[in-house]
Amino acid sequence: MTIKSISGCIGCEECVKSCPCDVIRMDGNKAYIAHAADCQICHLCRMYCPVDAIEMAPEKSIPVILPWG
Amino acid sequence: MTDLNDTTSPTRREFLALSGATAGIASLGMAAWAQNNVEIDVDAITNTDHVTDVLVIGGGMAGLFAAVKAHDAGAATMIVSKGRLGASGLTPFGKGFFVFDPDTESGTIDDFVDTVSRSALGTNNPTYTRQLAVHSMARAQELRDWGFFDQTLANRPFIKPIEERNIPLLERVVVTHLIKEDGRIAGAAGFRVDAEETVTIRAKSVILCTGAGGFKPSGFPLGDLTHDGTIMAYEIGAKVTGKEWNDGHSTRSVNPAACYDNWGDMFERVPSTNGVEVHHDLGVDINYRAYVTGNPVSGGTGAVQPTEAVDGGPYVPEEFQNVGQPSGDGEGGALGAPPSGEGGAPGGPPPGFAASANVGGASAGMAIHKSEGLVPFDDRCASNIAGLYAAGDALGSHMAGGIYTQIGSSLAGSAVQGAIAGEAAAEFADTVETPVISDDRLIEFTDEILAPLRREAGYGPAWVTQTLQGIMIPNFVLYIKKASMMTAALAYVEELRDHHAPMLRAANMHELRLAHETRNMILSAEMKMRASLMRTESRCSHYRLDYPEVDDENWRAWINIYRGTDGAMQLEKQPFDTWPT
Amino acid sequence: MKLSAQKYAIIAGLFIFVGLPVLFYTLGDAPRRTVLKEAISIATLLALSMMLGQFFLARSNETLLSLFKPPQVQKFHKYIAYSAVVVILLHPALIVLPRHWEGGIKPWDAFITMITDLGNIGIILGIVAWCLLLMLSITAFFRKKLIPRFKLRYRGWRYFHGGLAVTFTVLALWHAIALGRHTDAAMSAFFITVAVLGFAMLAQMYWGAKTPKSKPTSKGAVT
Structure with a gap:
């Protein structure tokens, strides 16, 4: 699931800016998860969020390709 | 805080979010060849x-x-x-x-x-x-x-x-x-x-x-x-x-994509300085071990390391063989552990770290x-x-x-x-004047940049990326190298280069970025395969199953890659301790 | 008989102003975090709920005044309000405080980012409401000095205090619903309902049953 939910967003856009993979975008005054498949689960958005609005999960939302299973 | 050990079944909320994400995959670029439903007015781009x-x-x-x-x-x-x-x-x-x-x-x-x-x-x-x-x-x-x-x-x-x-x-x-x-x-x-x-x-x-x-x-x-x-x-x-x-970082076999979780508290650490500490941190030796003995490979930071010897594999100079081996509180350089070059401060395993099976290829490419x-x-x-x-x-x-x-x-x-x-x-x-670039030249560039947005149909960049990952990331292609397999992979990569990269589609600016990134990764994969094929020896993090020895006679040289006059990729040797001309 | 009615009123009050917000919090979808963070969330929710409760611990609530003596009601009103005010005035700081014990953004940086996010109406409403609440509490604290300065004396103070409270509540609720992590549909509906009822009672007292010669207010009860 990667970045999982945003609740209590104040619309400061810190997460949008600090996501290396452009996963989060703004919808009016609220940030939303626009491209979950590209989330690398690095938690930068969560760590930059001033009001701790972001919840993360360790699962990727698309199949993961590994050198061995 | 995310509970690292939480493997319980999803709550109702998680379940709802999960199904939402699954629906998202179907609609978000994972399709291969499809109509390009462009969401923006490309001609209005300034x-x-x-x-x-x-x-x-x-x-x-x-x-x-x-x-x-x-x-x-x-x-x-x-x-x-x-x-x-x-x-x-x-x-x-x-x-x-x-x-x-x-x-x-x-x-x-x-x-x-x-x-x-x-x-x-x-x-x-x-x-x-x-x-x-x-x-x-x-x-x-x-x-x-x-x-x-x-x-x-x-x-x-x-x-x-x-x-x-x-x-x-x-x-x-x-x-x-x-x-x-x-x-x-x-x-x-x-x-x-x-x-x-x-x-x-x-x-x-x-x-x-x-x-x-x-x-x-x-x-x-x-x-x-x-x-x-x-x-x-x-x-x-x-x-x-x-x-x-090859960088040899590994990850956990459970939730392998969770790089934050798999690195313990490292992403939340405050940076610090350290003095001289020279290792020979391969990382890729975990790949060799898995190739020879099968999976899973235990290990990783804070875990009990495998002790049984495996014949062959990447060479580590004797002087550096014990550096970084686990001594109860060491972390860098341990088999399968992430090399601490990124700089975890020396010390014990990060809190909350449980030993688990590892898998290589975290930093593939x-x-x-x-x-x-x-x-x-x-x-x-x-x-x-x-x-x-x-x-x-x-x-x-x-x-x-x-x-x-x-x-x-x-x-x-x-x-x-x-x-x-x-x-x-x-x-x-x-020493130079501000360059003059004609407007026509600039338009050439912007046209090329926006091309994926203008395609009426094309390959989804995420799908092409996944295809490339499937070709390049397997252990027997990227890490435990041999000519036959690399030649085969190279053929696939060339196919992506010639018939997919020019037909990538993008519906919005995010996908446009993915399209360009995908194209860059394809060329990069080609470079990786060609250079790996050319270096017919094993040295440092480059390991060839068909050329397992260090070959000082022929290979005290770096490999440089450049585009030839015909547009094809050219490779050349540059001897160590020399500058190119 | 009267005692049990009093008990009933207290239980009903607790159920509405503590029980319901906790219930909606429990049923809500917002992710659970650390105990400290959740405790701060619950405290802030209850503080807001308690502030709304103040509309019912007032002269406008005739039912209550028939059960309790006005000084008793005033005492409740005062103590509950002051404690809730402290939590609400501190909540911007409480939101960022737990970051002190985590990696990531530092509390002070988070605070600055938050209150300078002036492109967001929710933040501006919050800041204005915060100032109003500060004014509301300071004027309430010094009411005895202030009352003589009003033209209508005590009645003037009441209009002032009530008016300020209503304005604060409108802005604060708007702010909470726009930005709050727990103000989902149920919680928001609860807050709005309670607020509207409170406003209605106040309105009724001010404009409804006009009794120019009202019965003398109980001595010493300056609510």
Whole structure:
């Protein structure tokens, strides 16, 4: 699931800016998860969020390709 | 806080979110060939043109110092970054910063350079190794003044010197093309992800601080690093090196993509400095072990390490065999453990770390830090294209060699090289006029940039990326190399290059970025396979099952890659301890 | 008989102003975090709920005044209001405080980012409401000095206090619903309902049953 939910967003856009993979975008005054498949689960958005609005999960939302299973 | 050990069944909320995400995959670019339902008016996309003396591309550790030093040397300087200053690429995740402090080190800088050269089996460029040690302390002091060692997040300390100097900063701009006019660098072109806008920048000199890259693998924060700088420079004739080396970070077999979780508390650590500590951290030996003995391979930071010997495999010089082996509280260099080159401070395993099965390939597609990228033509980060410089992971300086040697040298090396490149680029800019680029030329670039948005149908970039991952990431292709398999993989990659890259579609600016990144990864994969095929020996992090020995007679040489006059990829040897001509 | 009615009133009050917000919090979808963070969330929710409760611990609530003596009601009103005010005035700081024990953004940086996010109406409403609440509490604290300065004396104070409270509540609720992590549909509906009822009672007292010669207010009860 990667970045999982945003609740209590104040619309400061810190997460949008600090996501290396452009996963989060703004919808009016609220940030939303626009491209979950590209989330690398690095938690930068969560760590930059001033009001701790972001919840993360360790699962990727698309199949993961590994050198061995 | 996320519970690392929480494997219970999903709650109702999680379940709802899960099904939402699954629906998302179907609609978001994972389809292969499909109609391109463009969400924006492509013809309404405007262009913004900028002019500067020195253009720094990239907002990580190298880009920071390149911009600061170019500005301080008197050049009008501008930074453009795909992400946010201090919050993109690998910079946010590097926590160790190597400092050579003559007052506390027992050896001299000469000793340090010799030790690195012995561990690197000659693959390092001693000029750059020395430079790292000489300048590391001064760079660390500047970072300390800006507050870098007081926090977890690098954006604020990075923004401080940039704001003090009023250096223009363009964030969230994807640069896709370098512009060369009259035989020298003239600028760059790209687009904004947040606005329907292309961006062109005319510059007297350009410094690539674009980092290295990978194949968007799982378990390492490389999602935004796709060798963009290397590929842009290759396309205008720059020479590229180091593609055969392999970074060997591993990840957990449970939730392998969760790089934050798999690194314990490291992503939340405050950066710190460390002194001389030279390793021969392979990382890829876990891949050999898995190849020979099967899975799963236990290990990883804080875990009990496998002890039974495995015959063969990558060679580790005797002097360095015990360095970093677990001694109860060691962490770096342990089999399968993430090399601590990124700089976890030495010490015990991070809290909350439970031993579990590991899987390799977390950083698939990335070589050793500072080993891949543009070939340096002097000791000041210059490429073979006049006015084009590179620093940090975008420069194939071979500062540490084709293997992790000095702990914490990744961040420190980027800082040191960024500063040197900044000054060199400013000096160059002082000697030339602002380049003239005709409007027609600029339109050529913007047309090429926007092409995926204009296709009526095409391949989804995410699907092509996954296909490329399927070709390149398997252990028996990328890590345990042999000619037959690499030849086969290369054939696949060439197919993607010729018949998929030109037909990538994008429905919006986000997908446009993915399309360009995907294309860069394909070319990068081709370089990786060709260089790996050419190096018919095993050395450092390059391991050939069909050529398992170090071959000093033929291979005391780096491999440089460049585009031939016919457009095909050419490879050449450059002997160790020499400069290219 | 009267005692049990009093008990009934207290239980009903607790159920509405403590039980319901806790219930909606429990049923809500917002992710659970650390105990400290959740405790701060619950405290802030209850403080807001208690502030809304003040409309019912007032002269306008005739039912209550028939059960309790006005000084008793005033005492409750005062103590509950002051404690809730402290939590609400501190909540911007409480939101960022737990970051002190984590990696990531530092509390002070988070605070600055938050209150300078002036492009967001929710933040501006919050800041204005915060100032109003500060004014509301300071004027309430010094009411004895203030009352003589009003033209209508005590009645003037009441209009002032009630008016300020209503304005604060409107802005604060708007702010909470726009930005709050727990103000989902149920919680928001609860807050709005309670507020509207409170406003209605106040309105009724001010404009409804006009009794120019009202019965003398109980001595000493300056609510």
